[in-house]
Amino acid sequence: xxxxxxxxxxxxxxxxxxxxxxxxxxxxxxxxxxxxxxxxxxxxxxxxxxxxxxxxxxxxxxxxxxxxxxxxxxxxxxxxxxxxxxxxxxxxxxxxxxxxxxxxxxxxxxxxxxxxxxxxxxxxxxxxxxxxxxxxxxxxxxxxxxxxxxxxxxxxxxxxxxxxxxxxxxxxxxxxxxxxxxxxxxxxxxxxxxxxxxxxxxxxxxxxxxxxxxxxxxxxxxxxxxxxxxxxxxxxxxxxxxxxxxxxxxxxxxxxxxxxxxxxxxxxxxxxxxxxxxxxxx
Numbered sequence: 001x002x003x004x005x006x007x008x009x010x011x012x013x014x015x016x017x018x019x020x021x022x023x024x025x026x027x028x029x030x031x032x033x034x035x036x037x038x039x040x041x042x043x044x045x046x047x048x049x050x051x052x053x054x055x056x057x058x059x060x061x062x063x064x065x066x067x068x069x070x071x072x073x074x075x076x077x078x079x080x081x082x083x084x085x086x087x088x089x090x091x092x093x094x095x096x097x098x099x100x101x102x103x104x105x106x107x108x109x110x111x112x113x114x115x116x117x118x119x120x121x122x123x124x125x126x127x128x129x130x131x132x133x134x135x136x137x138x139x140x141x142x143x144x145x146x147x148x149x150x151x152x153x154x155x156x157x158x159x160x161x162x163x164x165x166x167x168x169x170x171x172x173x174x175x176x177x178x179x180x181x182x183x184x185x186x187x188x189x190x191x192x193x194x195x196x197x198x199x200x201x202x203x204x205x206x207x208x209x210x211x212x213x214x215x216x217x218x219x220x221x222x223x224x225x226x227x228x229x230x231x232x233x234x235x236x237x238x239x240x241x242x243x244x245x246x247x248x249x250x251x252x253x254x255x256x257x258x259x260x261x262x263x264x265x266x267x268x269x270x271x272x273x274x275x276x277x278x279x280x281x282x
Contacts, residue, residue, distance in 0.1 A: 026083030036062040039240035067188035081177035089170035092161025093138040099127040121163035132164040171215035196223035
């Protein structure tokens with residue numbers, strides 16, 4: 001269906017032996033969005049029903065599909081527009097920082113002078129943050145964090161400075177596409193990255209504002225997780241998508257009593273899915 005909507009053979013493009021499968025951000029976004037959706041559909045086809053959802057950064061689009069705010073097809077086309085806008089935007093870099101609290105990281109970021117824009121853009125957990133901005137500024141911050149503080153800082157992106165103020169023109173371009181999207185009234189609450197608070201019935205105007213500003217504003221993931229845990233104290237969190245990035249953010253010191261599962265495995269995904277289904281039914 002995605003291949004038909006985009007007039008591309010995505011099966012051929014994303015095969016394992018295609019070294020150019022993720023050469024541009026557009027293809028990264030489409031690939032991750034589709035993988036997330038496929039994992040979700042596999043669980044749903046096995047009878048798993050979620051009372052709610054949320055998604056980090058790009059994953060918010062899978063969240064919107066799940067809650068019924070947009071159809072799969074319209075979301076796919078919007079993600080394609082989003083990826084194209086990212087590829088046309090300014091260049092920069094991003095790095096993840098661990099283990100360091102936001103209060104400890106902010107003085108480091110403020111102390112990087114003369115290297116360009118540098119901002120904390122993903123507040124992923126109490127001890128894991130992401131910085132973004134001009135490449136020289138991010139590289140200098142990584143050096144300071146590693147050499148002077150002994151903190152693990154890993155470059156995770158060397159092309160696009162996502163969620164930083166450098167991407168404000170990208171958000172403006174994407175907004176033009178968002179204003180044409182036929183959003184619908186969702187059947188479940190919306191939890192946007194921008195606010196980390198539920199919006200039961202967002203209007204189309206609210207969705208356009210939140211999703212366009214989301215491009216160049218911080219992701220409040222830790223606060224979002226805290227919010228769903230307060231809402232459903234006995235919840236089970238299931239990461240649907242490639243790898244186990246969100247699963248690993250929930251370390252032993254943060255919501256350690258929350259049951260958490262992930263659907264992907266580097267060894268045997270089918271066996272991992274079967275195990276997850278067994279645990280959910282148990």
